[in-house]
Amino acid sequence: MSMEGFRILVVDDESSQREILQGFLEKAGWEVETAGSGPEALDLLRQRSFALCLIDYRMPGMSGLELLQQIRQRYPDVTVVIITAYGSIDSAVEAMKRGAYDYLTKPIDLDELSHLITKIEERQQLLTEVRTLRAQLTERFRFDQIIGESGKMQEVLSLVARIAPSNATVLIRGESGTGKELIAKAIHYNSPRKEGPFVKVNIAALPENLLESELFGHEKGAFTGAVERRIGRFEAANHGTLFLDEIGDLPLPLQVKLLRVLQEREFERVGSNRPIKVDIRIIAATNQDLEEAIREKRFREDLYYRLNVVPIVLPPLRERREDIPPLVDFLLRKCAEQTGKGVKGISREAMDLLIRYDYPGNVRELENIIERAVLLARHDVILVEDLPLHLRTSEPEIERRPRSEKMTLPQVLEALERQMILRALEQHDYVQTRAAEELGISERVLRYKLKKHGLTVRSAEGEQQGGERP
Numbered sequence: 001m002s003m004e005g006f007r008i009l010v011v012d013d014e015s016s017q018r019e020i021l022q023g024f025l026e027k028a029g030w031e032v033e034t035a036g037s038g039p040e041a042l043d044l045l046r047q048r049s050f051a052l053c054l055i056d057y058r059m060p061g062m063s064g065l066e067l068l069q070q071i072r073q074r075y076p077d078v079t080v081v082i083i084t085a086y087g088s089i090d091s092a093v094e095a096m097k098r099g100a101y102d103y104l105t106k107p108i109d110l111d112e113l114s115h116l117i118t119k120i121e122e123r124q125q126l127l128t129e130v131r132t133l134r135a136q137l138t139e140r141f142r143f144d145q146i147i148g149e150s151g152k153m154q155e156v157l158s159l160v161a162r163i164a165p166s167n168a169t170v171l172i173r174g175e176s177g178t179g180k181e182l183i184a185k186a187i188h189y190n191s192p193r194k195e196g197p198f199v200k201v202n203i204a205a206l207p208e209n210l211l212e213s214e215l216f217g218h219e220k221g222a223f224t225g226a227v228e229r230r231i232g233r234f235e236a237a238n239h240g241t242l243f244l245d246e247i248g249d250l251p252l253p254l255q256v257k258l259l260r261v262l263q264e265r266e267f268e269r270v271g272s273n274r275p276i277k278v279d280i281r282i283i284a285a286t287n288q289d290l291e292e293a294i295r296e297k298r299f300r301e302d303l304y305y306r307l308n309v310v311p312i313v314l315p316p317l318r319e320r321r322e323d324i325p326p327l328v329d330f331l332l333r334k335c336a337e338q339t340g341k342g343v344k345g346i347s348r349e350a351m352d353l354l355i356r357y358d359y360p361g362n363v364r365e366l367e368n369i370i371e372r373a374v375l376l377a378r379h380d381v382i383l384v385e386d387l388p389l390h391l392r393t394s395e396p397e398i399e400r401r402p403r404s405e406k407m408t409l410p411q412v413l414e415a416l417e418r419q420m421i422l423r424a425l426e427q428h429d430y431v432q433t434r435a436a437e438e439l440g441i442s443e444r445v446l447r448y449k450l451k452k453h454g455l456t457v458r459s460a461e462g463e464q465q466g467g468e469r470p
């Protein structure tokens, strides 16, 4: 099958030779034009593109060799094959030296010719492919501080690049720790609003009774405790981006208010009926199943459609394991810089374990694992022993013990309990409330069990809860 745009130019001073070649090549399905001399050939080359030139070596006026030279200089992409008289090896060698791709001797073996052209066609196809691939490679989407080599992340990043300049409302979804906030910031800092504020509201972290005034502000005396007039996050985000994190937790009455802001870009402070206009872009994020929330009437469908103008779904880390090695490198460098510890790399075995692990807490969990490993590392390379226990084996500790080492039922239960607690803590960033929730026990019971197992846990207190203040 012949390639699109693969055009051949036959250059020979003898018309009979031109006709034979043209007839044969056209019959074989190629597009052919002919020229009776070097200058005529150059004329045609100026007018349209050819993939291949078949040039007679001996021609009056401009010789085949001279024409070859001209073509090499002006049209380096054109492949040239020289046709020489039988037995004139010297001229063939000379032509090859000057950049001919190959040579054929007269009388031309037509089978050989068609074989050669097919080969050239394939080679050109390959070159074009390599070129487009290379172009795609340099066009990869890069954002500062975001690692995403996998196809899935490249899709996300190309979408981010395309929508960032607009004002479109974005809904980012993905499991915990997949990078929702990171993407929200990338959108803001790659938009025309980048000089304006990026204001984050963590809806889940704010008490319901304060949420409305936090979002919309209040007038002095609007309610008990409102001693001063206060500007809400919507106003603070004017000319910038408002990031509504955990949007699934927004109480229904506030959903109505938000819907109105989205429609009219206008709202009132609590305790006032003077409408305030704002110029903001809204990005919302959640790891909840909003469709289910809609079915259960916990989330308004109309609000969902207003928010979901540009949906961005972040894939869990276990579905893009190619990203793990570059993430490990990135996080290692970041941690080493922050801690000042000279950790330079990671052993192969440790990397293998990291690649195989499933990361229920996604990139944040990997980040925690690396931070911990950098702190523990006794060498300049991270070893398997620096990784958390639950990574080192997929089976619980009890199953790894040699059979000879019999355990009693209480011992087995004890080991299993310890294992599950450690795992829940690591997955939840050592936030005990969340770990307890995952384990289905109260925080008090968790604290008791930690003590019993002799586990000390770094405190997550002091973690900023309300998000960045404007």
Ligand SMILES: Nc1ncnc2c1ncn2[C@@H]1O[C@H](COP(=O)(O)OP(=O)(O)OP(=O)(O)O)[C@@H](O)[C@H]1O
Pocket (backbone or CB within 6 Å): 145, 146, 147, 148, 174, 175, 176, 177, 178, 179, 180, 181, 182, 183, 287, 327, 330, 363, 364, 367
């Ligand atoms: N692709 C990535 N490249 C580099 N770092 C990343 C990437 N994705 C996430 N991180 C890092 O992982 C951590 C968690 O990311 P982020 O806070 O954006 O996640 P999230 O989806 O908002 O999580 P949550 O649902 O728990 O709020 C951050 O420190 C972030 O910088």
Ligand SMILES: [Mg+2]
Pocket (backbone or CB within 6 Å): 180, 181, 245
């Ligand atoms: Mg987040």
